Amino acid sequence: MLERGEVANSWRRERWDSLRLLTPNWQSRLPGHRYEGPDPDGYMTMGEVIEFIERFATVSRTPVRTGTNVRSVRRTDDGYRVTTSRGEIRCRAVVIASGACNQPTVPQFTDAVPASVVQLTPFDYHGPTNLPDGGVLVVGASATGVQLAAELKRSGRPVILSVGEHVRLPRLYRGRDVLWWMDASGVWNQRHDEVDDLTRARRLPSPQLVGTPERRTLDLNALAAMGVELVGRWAAVRDGRALFSGGLRNVFSLADLKMQRLLDTFDEWARAHGCDAEVDPPERFAPTHVPESARWQLDLRSGEIRTIVWATGLRPDYGWLDVPVVDAKGRLRHEGGVVDSPGLYALGLPVLRRRKSTFIHGIEDDAREVIDHLTRYLAVRHSLA
Amino acid sequence: MTTIDNGVNVQALLDAREALKGAPEAAQFTWRASSKWQNGVHSTTTIQNFFGLGQEQSHKSETVFTADHPEVFAAEDNGITPIEYLLVGLAACLTAGVASVAQNRGIQLRSVESTVEGNHDIRGILGADSDVRNGFNDIKVTFTIDADASPQDIEALVAQSQKRSAVFDALTNPTNVTVEVA
Numbered sequence: 001m002l003e004r005g006e007v008a009n010s011w012r013r014e015r016w017d018s019l020r021l022l023t024p025n026w027q028s029r030l031p032g033h034r035y036e037g038p039d040p041d042g043y044m045t046m047g048e049v050i051e052f053i054e055r056f057a058t059v060s061r062t063p064v065r066t067g068t069n070v071r072s073v074r075r076t077d078d079g080y081r082v083t084t085s086r087g088e089i090r091c092r093a094v095v096i097a098s099g100a101c102n103q104p105t106v107p108q109f110t111d112a113v114p115a116s117v118v119q120l121t122p123f124d125y126h127g128p129t130n131l132p133d134g135g136v137l138v139v140g141a142s143a144t145g146v147q148l149a150a151e152l153k154r155s156g157r158p159v160i161l162s163v164g165e166h167v168r169l170p171r172l173y174r175g176r177d178v179l180w181w182m183d184a185s186g187v188w189n190q191r192h193d194e195v196d197d198l199t200r201a202r203r204l205p206s207p208q209l210v211g212t213p214e215r216r217t218l219d220l221n222a223l224a225a226m227g228v229e230l231v232g233r234w235a236a237v238r239d240g241r242a243l244f245s246g247g248l249r250n251v252f253s254l255a256d257l258k259m260q261r262l263l264d265t266f267d268e269w270a271r272a273h274g275c276d277a278e279v280d281p282p283e284r285f286a287p288t289h290v291p292e293s294a295r296w297q298l299d300l301r302s303g304e305i306r307t308i309v310w311a312t313g314l315r316p317d318y319g320w321l322d323v324p325v326v327d328a329k330g331r332l333r334h335e336g337g338v339v340d341s342p343g344l345y346a347l348g349l350p351v352l353r354r355r356k357s358t359f360i361h362g363i364e365d366d367a368r369e370v371i372d373h374l375t376r377y378l379a380v381r382h383s384l385a
Numbered sequence: 386m387t388t389i390d391n392g393v394n395v396q397a398l399l400d401a402r403e404a405l406k407g408a409p410e411a412a413q414f415t416w417r418a419s420s421k422w423q424n425g426v427h428s429t430t431t432i433q434n435f436f437g438l439g440q441e442q443s444h445k446s447e448t449v450f451t452a453d454h455p456e457v458f459a460a461e462d463n464g465i466t467p468i469e470y471l472l473v474g475l476a477a478c479l480t481a482g483v484a485s486v487a488q489n490r491g492i493q494l495r496s497v498e499s500t501v502e503g504n505h506d507i508r509g510i511l512g513a514d515s516d517v518r519n520g521f522n523d524i525k526v527t528f529t530i531d532a533d534a535s536p537q538d539i540e541a542l543v544a545q546s547q548k549r550s551a552v553f554d555a556l557t558n559p560t561n562v563t564v565e566v567a
Contacts, residue, residue: 235558246523246557250547257541293523 043211128155134306145311482546
């Protein structure tokens with residue numbers, strides 16, 4: 001196993017200081033290793049996540065070669081040649097486990113933002129103290145966007161949040177963590193070949209969740225109540241002005257309707273499985289409140305905004321992969337982790353084989369199936385040779 | 386599902402979606418209109434041809450649209466005002482979306498009606514107040530739908546029709562517009 005930095009490298013270097021896992025501690029489980037602390041319903045801090053993964057590396061006796069950066073992977077007659085910062089490796093099969101979040105994505109019009117405004121991505125952001133005083137425009141309302149908007153608002157700055165399509169979830173539903181419901185009701189186990197629109201499922205933004213000791217909900221209503229101003233999706237820059245979409249109401253409706261449908265699914269599951277008595281009664285949440293008139297433009301030169309935080313998503317980086325298996329949009333071509341090149345596999349990508357594929361506890365089932373395919377591939381190759 | 390018929394050939398649309406995924410050139414359409422000044426603020430605009438699927442295309446017949454201003458604008462009122470054509474486009478586009486999405490989701494429609502209201506402060510176009518914009522300040526569309534579906538499913542139909550609407554996008558998001566003298 002090759003690791004460019006240290007074990008749990010991206011958790012150490014590519015996360016902001018206050019981040020906690022979105023999943024509750026009891027869901028942090030890997031084969032032969034699980035959370036055993038005093039707070040199963042809590043959410044791990046980054047320090048705790050790093051410790052958890054380090055311990056797993058130790059107990060699983062994974063042969064990790066740290067400080068080994070992969071520079072290229074090339075196909076050879078009988079497998080792959082992997083060039084690393086510490087020399088070359090020849091192998092018959094490769095599993096790509098470098099994740100889906102290697103680089104921040106930002107819109108093309110960032111160049112048109114006046115130089116007086118500081119621009120940051122989540123990879124540059126550590127906490128409010130490294131931002132200039134004054135207003136902040138957070139772009140994107142995924143888990144990252146809502147968490148940074150809340151933290152920056154609490155630091156005393158005026159915050160505007162630009163909202164496109166998003167996934168709204170309550171932290172707790174009927175007294176249980178919403179991710180308990182995802183797990184128990186089987187939604188998370190839904191397989192890639194059962195999902196209606198797999199392309200869409202793989203592109204879904206992360207849900208508006210935050211892990212806090214108070215287990216609070218951080219949806220757009222919560223942010224508006226804190227004084228965060230909501231505007232539409234940022235569509236363009238014209239003459240130094242940010243122009244926002246006038247379609248804010250509809251992205252609220254879409255997210256509210258999808259959340260309701262998901263909660264209906266949970267209720268049906270609870271009824272069908274006789275669990276109604278174990279949880280609180282069904283509840284419904286207020287629709288996302290539409291501002292009286294959301295502004296659709298903002299003068300970026302006025303000084304109102306000193307900083308823009310681009311929480312507009314992350315993408316994988318396959319710059320080192322010299323095998324033609326990446327599509328025009330930079331996505332790996334694979335079928336449930338079996339990549340379109342013999343002996344090449346992937347793990348840990350969104351809805352790789354199940355909806356839970358990118359969560360810590362979600363990797364186990366995927367890994368078994370992908371590795372099963374890999375060992376059969378090696379066995380067949382071996383017998384042919 | 387087989388008994389549902391809103392008159393939309395969803396299969397053809399789904400087939401086109403699949404086919405155009407691999408052929409983005411064929412998906413490039415150009416819609417055209419030709420306009421001619423009549424007199425005063427009265428003009429006629431003609432539409433028949435467009436480009437798409439890699440070649441010139443044509444509507445079955447030519448359509449002529451007459452635009453003018455109402456008598457309260459001291460005009461002859463030979464036709465609706467240009468900004469009202471935006472309401473026509475928005476209503477028609479969202480309605481087409483509702484029918485298509487309903488067909489795709491197996492929802493039988495019995496009636497789909499909507500009213501569209503665009504609030505417009507005409508001090509902008511008159512140059513009476515430079516803080517007032519020329520276009521609509523806001524637009525409100527109200528649908529009344531009778532269908533074999535729950536209120537929640539009907540809400541979802543209307544939300545999805547906005548998500549996939551060309552005119553809704555054109556009105557809510559900025560578009561580069563170039564106007565030249567030939």
